[in-house]
Amino acid sequence: MSAVYGLFPTPEAAQRAVNGLRSAGIGDARITVISSEPFEEHEFAAHDHATWMGWIALGGAIVGLASATWLTRMTELAWPLPTGNMPIVAWWPNLIVMFELTMLGGILAAVGTLLVTVSLMRRPPAFYDPAVADGLILVGVENPPDPSVVERALAAPGVDIRRQ
């Protein structure tokens, strides 16, 4: 893997660099932006907003509800313990377990979606520079066909251009 990137001190400078790369004919899908904090209000950070996470969490919640319904009902029918004059399948108490497992299903589905969709736990670490931790914003291109074009597009006064 090779990469050419610049480290920019401000989000405005990073935005100019992204615009420069676009002007040089590099598509958004090829441009990598990395920062130590989210910059929601800047255009360069507005990509990849759409997500199915909410629906997947809802699906997880439905699976949790179905599992809890099956678990409570099946258990009570498999070993019918008369308790406190309640029916064998007692829905009022079962609702408590069903609620908890519904919420647990939703939470686990949301976290699972996060881990999978953003490629966390991927080894080895992808294109990165630890200087990002000092507040700099990395803008670059992974495996550029012509590195000199990227370097020219990123060039700006005081900006550190690096190759990886």
Place this chain on the structure above:
Amino acid sequence: MSDAAARKISDDLLRPLLRTSWRFYALVAFLGAIVAAGLATWMYQVWMGFGMTGINMPVYWAFYITNFVFWIGISHAGTLISAILRLVNAGWRRPVTRCAEVITAFALMIGAMFPIIHLGRPWLFFWLMPYPSNRMIWPNFRSPLVWDFFAISTYLTGSVLFLVLPMIPDFALVRDRTTGLRRKAYGVLALGWRGTPKQWHRLESAMQIMAIAIIPVAVSVHTIVSFDFSMAPVPMWHSTMFGPYFVAGAIFSGIAGLIIAMAALRRFLHLEEYFHPVHFQNLGKLLLMMSLLWTYFVFAERLTVWYGNESAEVQVLRVTQKGTFAPLYWTMVVCNFVVPFTILSLRRLRTITGCVIASFCVCVGMWLERFLIVVPSLGHKYLPYTWGTYRPRPVEIMITISTFAAMVLLYTLFAKFVPIISVWELKVGEHAVREPQLQHAEHAIGEVRP
């Protein structure tokens, strides 16, 4: 935000991780010794049997269940408050959320231990779990103890994830600023985090979904803890208001716990620039509101029992207000209402010190409240010949003290290994404050330019 400001935030908040004074080791050794003594005491109780405790007929629930309810209540400090503040996008929440969420995780772990400590044969606690056994004797889902298991497990899982997810970018920050073994360890914890826009968006989405899901779970947990009592036909337990009464009490004690933790962090980790008086002011106002709400619930509960004049319930009312438990009861009223109301309703007294004093009183008062719910009712059930009382023995007292030490120890260790304030969220907060100011300034410049 300027580069220098971002670096200063990182430096300040990572300082406790990178520098260790002898005081840290001394504190850990001291607290560790108390926790070890508590564990040894518990082993002694397991070995010798429950006769070593003061638990006896008719008071079978005492210190342990009091501690269970108290710690589950304290756990409402974090995730619930953090989730609500996150959803309403309260800007002042940023330095507060993580140190609050940590309280939830540790208080839940400690609280969840007490039903196990309270078991005569604790090694059989797994009977609460729905594991597939060859005889299919699975848990009885009509038992409130099983509801506790599911509610606490869900809340603990959700709270730990709610705490850990926003820690990932901070682990990456520590990874990039350290070397050697520390770098490797934080590298593993960072899960390969880079900070691309996609990662930030997904993290925010996950946190929003979890905030929405965790609020009803938090409410359900303490409601279900209250069901342990209100499902039983015991005087002053069998009440429909126990659910909201317990939830209000839990949030009340939780906020008090959070204020104490924040004040300690501010002082010992020198985080004065991040925990401002306004944070204590705002939490102090919340504490005042919860004090009034708690007083309202106590009044409603007591008035209903007194007016109903049912003999067994009135007897419990009498022993708590005028009888043997009266000193504890009136101490509770002073700690939960008189002191917080006096201090927190006067702006002049609502300082950091004032909030901490009120919070200490509330923690004491809420522990007493839990004790007064459990013991007097069990000691005065319907038939007078079964009446009795309870006196704690050294075993329960030592285990109780050691759980408080365990809480402080876990919190201290956490603050040593993880930034106790979310670094990236704080930077976003600073950024969010600065952006409108910049836009306003640019707009103003634009207006005067030709």
